Amino acid sequence: MxxxxxxxxxxxxxxxxxxxxxxxxxxxxxxxxxxxxxxxxxxxxxxxxxxxxxxxxxxxxxxxxxxxxxxxxxxxxxxxxxxxxxxxxxxxxxxxxxxxxxxxxxxxxAVPEIDPATFETIVDGTPREGAPVLVAGPGTGFGVATLLGSDASTWHVLSGEGGHVAFSPRDETELELARILLARHGYVSNELVASGSGLNAVHEAFCEIHGRTYQEIGPQEMRQLADAGDEMFLSLIQLRANTVMSAVGDLVLANGALGGVVLAGGVTDRITDFLKTPEACERFVERGPLCQYLRNCPVSLMRDPxxxxxxxxxxxxxxxx
Structure with a gap:
């Protein structure tokens, strides 16, 4: 046809x-x-x-x-x-x-169809030839897919609902956030913590942690407050970026996706500078005895709307x- x-x-x-x-x-x-x-x-x-x-x-x-x-x-x-x-x-x-x-x-x-020059580097590295490529990131939800291909003409995609994998707290603030969200939602996923659909829930929990009165505001105003030096919103946005990088690191381990990670999604696009911080980048590779497995895996951002x-x-x- x-x-x-x-x-x-x-x-x-x-x-x-x-x-x-x-x-x-x-x-x-x-x-x-x-x-x-x-x-x-x-x-x-x-x-x-x-x-x-x-x-x-x-x-x-x-x-x-x-x-x-x-x-x-x-x-x-x-x-x-x-x-x-x-x-x-x-x-x-x-x-x-x-x-x-x-x-x-x-x-x-879309990854093999788009000019590689349009991708923005988040973590430098060298993709392993022939290895799977992970494509993931938060927008309204948290999407995940893995690209498989042995040559330039045959590509296959493994898709699922990887954004709903359980959130794994790794410091005291994240532990407290997980405790509050668990009590209110019964299950805490990476999507709840990092995506647009969970932003109000995370904001409300952060207000409880910081002893502040909750008032619903949008992501743009949160970013403006963070840029003006508001410590709570700086911490909130950095936590979401850390969650993204930690989640994709876990998924690379699960899928052997050493062909690299491509981040996508509207939330990812808005917090790019937080994703590039040493704290977020270390979340991607820090896996105890398996740190070296991820050390040379590249992470880039897909900018093409x-x-x-x-x-x-x-x-x-x-x-x-």
Whole structure:
């Protein structure tokens, strides 16, 4: 089956992005891009109908990257209770070939499609040739996927829900945070501590630890307060960065992902300078007798906002061959 252009989507807990993708001179080009607020729609299909009506497009192929586990062509989004079915989308919109893929699986599949010069170095190192590459990081949730490939033409992605691995406290503040969150939530994951969906819970716990009155504020204001020298918010943001680096270090150990780590996600992008601190970088490698296993593993940051769209296109292209 041949494909000239296809509809692609990136469906997260906050935003929905749609575009058309086509491969030109070996790389995917994205156009007709639209970003929609998820809260403006009652379902994924409502959001898609709005996009198609606005653009007047009638695609024959589509692939959507969604923030949730994909099972038998269906997804229930983890942080937005939307149910998406490939068959229903195909039937309603007359799209002949529809694929669904986990958003971080799409992010991982995008890695070999994107110019390496666009990645920002977090930890220097040398990737081991042929080894898996871990792609992970917090946005609204905490996504994790592993890219496997023996050559430049065949890539496979192992996806799961690695962001829900249990948070592992490693100092007194983290132990106290874990105690408070455990009492309130019953289970403390890396997603709860590091992602946007858990930020208010962590902020509230930090206010208790620091003896301050809790007032709900957004991440941008927290960052402004931290930059102005507020010790509580400096500590809160650094803890989240440490959690990200500790979590991806654990996942490299579990997956043997010495091909390197690619960090992604909106939260990751906003706390890059905290991820680069010696404290956070040491969290990545400090594993007792296995420190040397991680010492030369590189960590970089994916800056391309089109990555999940490109990854969805690459996944679909490979699926229909």
């Amino acid at each position: 041949m494909m000239d252009e296809l509809l692609v989507g990136d469906v997260g807990g906050t935003n929905v992005r749609f575009a058309m993708a086509r491969r030109t001179a070996g790389r995917f080009v994205i156009d007709h891009f639209e970003k929609l607020e998820g809260d403006d729609f009652g379902s994924f299909e409502e959001a898609l109908a709005s996009y198609l009506e606005t653009t007047g497009l009638k695609p024959d192929h589509a692939c959507f990257a969604l923030a949730g586990p994909v099972r038998a062509g269906e997804v229930l989004l983890t942080n937005r209770r939307w149910h998406v079915s490939a068959r229903h989308v195909s039937d309603r919109f007359g799209i002949g070939a529809v694929n669904l893929v986990n958003d971080f699986a799409a992010m991982a599949r 089109e990555a999940p769209l490109i990854g969805a296109a690459a996944f679909h292209e490979q699926e229909i061959k």
